[in-house]
Amino acid sequence: MRYIMNRSTDPAYNLAAEEWLLMNTQDEVFMLWRNAPAVIVGRNQNTLAQIDEDFVRERDIPVVRRLSGGGAVFHDLGNINFTFISNDAGGGALDFLRFTTPIVDALGRMGVTCSFDGRNDLVIDGRKVSGNAQHIAGGRVLHHGTLLFSADMTDISGALRVDPEKYKDKAVKSVRKRVTNIADHLPESMDVETCMARIMADVSGGAQDAATFADAEVRAIEALADSRYRTWDWNFGSSPKYGFSRTTRTPGGVVEAHVDVQSGVIRRIRLFGEYFGTRDVGHLEAELTGCRHDRGELAKVLDGVPLEQYMLGVDRDTLVGCLF
Known part of the structure; x- marks a missing residue:
């Protein structure tokens, strides 16, 4: 021994x-x-x-x-x-x-x-x-x-x-x-x-x-x-497949996020809520699909997105927080 x-x-x-x-x-x-x-x-x-x-x-x-x-x-x-x-x-x-x-x-x-x-x-x-x-x-x-x-x-x-x-x-x-x-x-x-x-x-x-x-x-x-x-x-x-949901009150209104994750990667995301925007939020959802369910990675993706056009009053860090 x-x-x-x-x-x-x-x-x-x-x-x-x-x-x-x-x-x-x-x-x-x-x-x-x-x-x-x-x-x-x-x-x-x-x-x-x-x-x-x-x-x-x-x-x-x-x-x-x-x-x-x-x-x-x-x-x-x-x-x-x-x-x-x-x-x-x-x-x-x-x-x-x-x-x-x-x-x-x-x-x-x-x-x-x-x-x-x-x-x-x-x-x-x-x-x-x-x-x-x-x-x-x-x-x-x-x-x-x-x-x-x-x-x-x-x-x-x-x-x-x-x-x-x-x-x-x-x-x-x-x-x-x-x-x-x-x-x-x-x-x-x-x-x-x-x-x-x-x-x-x-x-x-x-x-x-x-x-x-x-x-x-x-x-x-x-x-x-x-x-x-x-x-x-x-x-x-290495986490098993899971579904995540969260409702968050933001300066732009309530945001309700539903996320399906497999092998740590977002496979499906839907964003509902009271927010206003001039562009179809489906385009934003598509940008986030395939991203790791990780704060840093999500922030990098959103840095290149004109977020105010999708969610007026919801900034990058607020949206990232809605997804955890």
């Missing part, structure tokens, strides 16, 4: 590290790591349907898709992430209890009583402290989970807040539960890094944790992060 205390807090790098270890080594792994503030969405989710897009954009919070399924989670430096990689994939069946038991035991020896609950959660007194997910590839299983230690609950609720009626699709939805921080249940005060060290020592049986990654490994992981986990195509474009 390779024990890794990964000191990176870059979410794209850390998710790439998991995939690289899974696909390019035969090591069995236990790794602890943290992310700077980020939203991590499940493999099968519609990214925009899981987040408050204004909240994460205004705070420059990255949104990154992971390999495994399940729901979206908010990470910050008060959240501990743990990863197990095993050569025994359990016959291809998902087994969450197998990998959460060592974590439950480690927390128990710190004086925190938690238990496995539902499909994939750990709870303290019925309140969630850990969500878990798995991915199986090449006869190996990647199991990773979160541990809310001293996470900012305001950011969690803000980043993951979204109107459930806004997106109509069949993608996996995140299930929100009441949550709590492990730090609030410890019999003795400790910081997050001390907790990580205690968990590592417990799971490893006191083994010395290895240097995180060799230089060649770091270069390979960075390359994977650049080619996948830092790309719009993976994080947003």
